[in-house]
Amino acid sequence: MIKINKVKQNLNAWSVLSFIFIMLIILPNLNILGGIFSPANENWQHIKTFLLQDYIFKTLKLVVFTGLFTIILGTSLSWLISAFDFPLRNFFKWSLVFSLAIPPYIAAYTYNGLLNYTGIIQTFLRGTLHLQINQKYFDIMSEKGAIFIFTMFLFPYVYTITQAFLEKQSAALIENARILGRSPLEIFFYIIIPISRAAIVGGTSLVILEVLNDYGVVKYFGITTFSTAIFQTWFAFGDINSAIRLSAVLLLIVFVILFLEKILRGRKRFSFTTTKSRPITRQKLVGIKGMVAFSYCLTIFSLGFLIPTLQLLYWSLLTYQKILNGKFLSLLVNTVFVSLLAAGLIVIIAVVIANYCRISSGLAAKIYSKVTTLGYSIPGAVIAIAVIVFFINLDHRLYWFYKFLNPETGKLILSSSLVMLIFAYVIRFLAIGFNSIESGFEKNGVSFFEASRTLGMNITETFWKVDLPMIRPAVISGFLLVFVDILKELPLTLILRPFNFDTLATKAFEYANDEMIHEASIASLFIIAVSIIAIYFFYKTGDKEAE
């Protein structure tokens, strides 16, 4: 028998562990927000007066236009694929998602290599057609170019979510509208857009968060956004105080966006709760209409996947003899090792927190699950600054201990080790593992857990014997998703890796930055291949489950 208060507060190993994990996630970020209240230095006055407006303006420009264009591409494609039949429709349905396999920073230098003076397109125009065209038409390293890259390689976020929604939920509405004599275009504007608002907003906010998170594209193109400004302030001017302030401003922008998302989504979930939904019967597009739909999809697929991939393949043929050696192998080992380690850690932490949140119905559990998912919204630059400051602080506090172990020790131990990078990965990608595992728990419901309790097993015994075996598929898929995401992660790895530690992503980016785009191709292709396998795996299994 135990005290009823203890039961009511849910005090057990799960809640204590969850509390510790959550605190470790919150503390570094609180530090950043706290930075607003510390006194500003001269440098900050300068940034505030001359630069801040520009950062905000440029960042918002990228966000707004990318958002707009991904909405246009994403919804139009999802509507085409859901409601119509045309040549190769089944192929496009999931190959359009492949754009997501190419991280924007890889796309950025691939397109630059494709379009610059020595690139294949200009060489062809000059050499074969004898055309001299003004260079400005080929300059992708601009804000417009960045918007193009973000749009082409992030639109699948809007496309997949909206398409899945339309396919499952909209059949009755679209068919009714057809019977009532509406044209496809009218249906698109009066039915499709309004009913899929929540899906579109959800997808677009993911796109926007990715744009804010990006460091590779804007750095490579030389655009000053918040991400690049934060790092420049610290590394070029050595002004950590102002870097923290900039991070805080960016964090506030993220909060505003999340708030807007909530408002725009509204309470309208637009999903049928009672009637069984059935898949939509697709309308056949023949003749010219079919060809237009086909060409549209083909263009997007080519720009967003085929052309850059072919270009990378070609470059890899030029360079593989030089690149594929022992060094590349150690690069591969590094990448896989750090990704496996971090993904494993993330899944363990996610399982602990998800299990606690499921068992406890209290306020703490609600906050924990919010905090866990918030990490994914925090841009890499902010997490990087937060984690560095946190670890340098930690190193200062632990110095006496290092000294006790080794009198000859240097001051920075943790902050020059892999621990810091992995810690940052956990903050950023915990949400992905958590969502997967949480939905696994939700799918199983609570009655197995309760049955086990009435049969004499406590929470922990129940977890090992009942919960874990039952959520295993969710754990595995969460692990894979996180693994792939870490494999291609750039900003955090670039900033937080220990000296001389390279992954495929950082090496590829370094090559590209050193004007060695061809050499970057093999590492890039490897990242793309792993991502495609993951995408294939998830969309195919997702499709089967839906059927």
Next chain:
Amino acid sequence: MFVKIKGLNFRYKNAQEETINDFHLRINKGEIVSILGQSGSGKSTVLRLLAGLEIPSSGVIIIDNLVIVDDNNFVLPEKRGVGMVFQDYALFPHMTVEENIMFGLKKIDRKAKKIRVEEVLALVNLKEFSKRYPYELSGGQQQRVALARALAPQPFLLLLDEPFSNLDKDLQLKIREELKGILKATGITAIFVTHDQEDAKALADRIVILEDGKILREGKPQEILE
């Protein structure tokens, strides 16, 4: 009195009114009591409070002279010795029938476990099904496994939540008779929750009618249902 429930109150989070309002009940050893009520009357909540799956805001539950819950103390569900048959059976899908039943047999050696599994499977007439997985069984068979699993650890008190709601009508009549036989054969004290008067009449020694979390009437089946 074997089971004593006094002044039990409970309210779900976000609920406007008490889900259970001053509930009291006394049950003799070996008695089968039915809680009869519409959906939303709070009848399943009473079972969840008895099993320890919910914490009452106030009230006392005593089973076999042991205080299970009062205003200061709480016995966790795994320590209560209260068995429960869930409405959806909740048979663990990754375990065979045998493993499901063995699950609740903790502190005895493997041989004794095997013997106990055979005993309860014989009781519910499913001896040859011990190696099957739950999805390889019919609805009626699943229900009997759930019953066997709940009975195996020899609980002081057995709770059954809408035991017939997932069965079709023909099967329901047959299983109802069987269930009565099994419960009487083990001499167990049981509470079962139902919305069906016929079920209550056929099975129960005593009926409690619940409405909006309050006891409306209580008595022998023939007194209560004409």
